[in-house]
Amino acid sequence: MILTVTPNPAVDHTIHFDEPLQTGVVHRTDDAVFTAGGKGINVAKYVSALDADVTASGFLGGHFGKFVRDRLDADGIASDFVTVDADTRLNTTVLAEDGEYKLNHNGPQIRAADVDELVETAQANEPDTLLVGGSLPPGMSLADVDRLARAGDWQIAVDMGGEHLAELEADYYVCKPNRSELAAATGRTVETEADAVEAAEELHARGFEYVLASLGADGALLVTDSEVLSAPALDVEVVDTVGAGDAVMSGFLAAREHGLSDADALRMGVLTASRVVGVAGTRVPNLEDVLTNETHVEVTTVRSR
Numbered sequence: 001m002i003l004t005v006t007p008n009p010a011v012d013h014t015i016h017f018d019e020p021l022q023t024g025v026v027h028r029t030d031d032a033v034f035t036a037g038g039k040g041i042n043v044a045k046y047v048s049a050l051d052a053d054v055t056a057s058g059f060l061g062g063h064f065g066k067f068v069r070d071r072l073d074a075d076g077i078a079s080d081f082v083t084v085d086a087d088t089r090l091n092t093t094v095l096a097e098d099g100e101y102k103l104n105h106n107g108p109q110i111r112a113a114d115v116d117e118l119v120e121t122a123q124a125n126e127p128d129t130l131l132v133g134g135s136l137p138p139g140m141s142l143a144d145v146d147r148l149a150r151a152g153d154w155q156i157a158v159d160m161g162g163e164h165l166a167e168l169e170a171d172y173y174v175c176k177p178n179r180s181e182l183a184a185a186t187g188r189t190v191e192t193e194a195d196a197v198e199a200a201e202e203l204h205a206r207g208f209e210y211v212l213a214s215l216g217a218d219g220a221l222l223v224t225d226s227e228v229l230s231a232p233a234l235d236v237e238v239v240d241t242v243g244a245g246d247a248v249m250s251g252f253l254a255a256r257e258h259g260l261s262d263a264d265a266l267r268m269g270v271l272t273a274s275r276v277v278g279v280a281g282t283r284v285p286n287l288e289d290v291l292t293n294e295t296h297v298e299v300t301t302v303r304s305r
């Protein structure tokens with residue numbers, strides 16, 4: 001079973017305008033959606049749609065926390081959250097004619113006792129794989145993430161900012177940096193695929209068994225102990241890119257849960273992301289063809305190691 005831990009969940013508010021945003025103007029629209037979000041929660045939603053056994057955990061509080069919990073219940077996704085006193089945040093994505101604006105709140109204050117309860121919750125669930133996804137709310141530190149990594153007999157996946165990846169100390173199963181996170185984690189300039197491969201290999205050498213690098217329109221890379229694999233992005237219509245990285249991680253984790261190969265895990269990650277970018281916000285798209293593998297994605301070996 002996969003347990004996703006989202007330290008900083010959110011209600012994702014995605015609102016769309018057919019005009020560029022301007023200061024001093026009231027923009028109005030009927031086109032808005034609210035979804036349960038935060039990186040780990042998105043992974044729980046996508047992994048569940050990919051038929052893997054998953055439970056969502058993390059901290060929830062207040063009215064927005066109730067919204068997130070209710071949405072997951074309604075979608076039939078098992079959850080086991082720690083309830084906190086402060087309010088879960090609301091994050092807004094504005095899709096306007098002049099681009100995609102992402103406005104994230106830092107999140108509620110977490111107490112040391114909340115973190116203790118989170119570790120106990122993880123232990124009680126006995127997952128095979130534990131994923132920590134997204135930012136840390138005030139009051140939670142990277143040492144707490146290392147503590148979660150070491151608190152049980154599980155493989156641990158992380159999807160966090162690059163500067164955080166650089167500071168984690170435990171041994172990790174997989175991380176999923178994007179281009180700028182690869183750069184932040186290694187201090188390298190990451191422009192070409194060769195730059196991305198070198199940065200991902202450096203992270204692998206620092207204790208990540210798999211490095212799954214999501215490169216947007218350039219697809220994704222997977223560094224393993226024995227090889228570097230590459231998969232191109234699919235040519236699809238993009239509504240917005242929110243949740244795309246979570247989808248890459250989801251495809252990878254679901255494939256591993258189904259016992260598939262490294263190449264199939266990379267393929268499933270890229271395919272899941274190509275479906276997620278086609279829907280607004282962090283809604284769950286139809287992932288049927290990802291499961292049946294009927295859409296072809298060419299995975300190539302960049303090099304053997």
Ligand SMILES: O=P(O)(O)OC[C@@]1(O)O[C@H](CO)[C@@H](O)[C@@H]1O
Pocket residue numbers: 008010012036037038039042091104133134135136242243244245246282
């Ligand atoms: O502020 P964080 O935790 O880094 O990111 C949170 C977030 O932007 O990431 C998800 C998309 O990946 C959204 O569901 C959510 O709003």
